[in-house]
Amino acid sequence: MRSFTTELTSLGVTAQQREQLETDTRLEVEAADLPPAEMYGPAALYARELAAALRSSEPARQPLPPMPPQEVVLRLTDICLRRGRRAVLDQVSLELRRGEVLAVVGTNGAGKSSLLQVCAGILRPTSGQVERCQSFGYAPQRDALAPLLTVDEHLSLFGCARGATGSRARATGYRLLSTLGWNARGAQTVGTLSGGTQQKVSLSLAQLDAPHLLLLDEPYQGLDSTAYEDLWELIRTWSRAGTAILLVTHLLRDVDRVDQVIELAALDERTQEAHR
């Protein structure tokens, strides 16, 4: 309850609203007779969801509570990257603060996935500097899941790696999955799920401990149109709650929904030559 209250305070929720949310939450917990973490997952994540819901339900003419200053969670400075004999990234710089959404666009092979791997620390840039917060989630474009493990096993493994108990990770995962329109069947092996449902599992794993930064590589792949809209609703909720989101997209309509766009171009022969 203490971290629930602390997070609500840091998100600018007024004392009166906080008291109401705490009372409601206590009553729900007593009625369900379950440990709060089993019901809601991490206290900070639940607090952020409630604060975001509160903001979106407030009438537009009421001024929003002032947001605390947003810290930079990702900064790339002059990143260059070679893969094999090819120069892939040339002097890429960007800065992302909590609550911002940034889209990376570009043609096939322009280096979008490579850029995300640099951000996640999987690839080391040839030159340039990466500064990133500790708390981040990454949903890669492919090979994110182990096909022979069940949904529950994925949630428990990812949860435990981030310090949560298996039951808490499963409760949080189920809640995230249901927001994406899938009532999780925990015992099902992931390899037998449809591509879109696998994508929902991958997204839920990335968001499991409400990180400050989310790296999403073409997160809409395989999603039907309803799930696609649900995903954008979630992205809006997460960003309003202070999560920074960097996503790779090919969809031009996504560009209207974000705060920043970075376009990567496939490097021409002259640039290739300069990097040799």
Ligand SMILES: Nc1ncnc2c1ncn2[C@@H]1O[C@H](COP(=O)(O)OP(=O)(O)OP(=O)(O)O)[C@@H](O)[C@H]1O
């Ligand atoms: N494992 C690898 N080893 C060597 N080169 C690679 C590897 N993976 C990708 N590349 C090369 O890096 C370049 C950028 O690939 P990347 O997958 O980052 O592009 P992308 O913009 O994400 O493409 P797409 O839109 O098709 O997903 C390409 O020339 C690709 O051939």
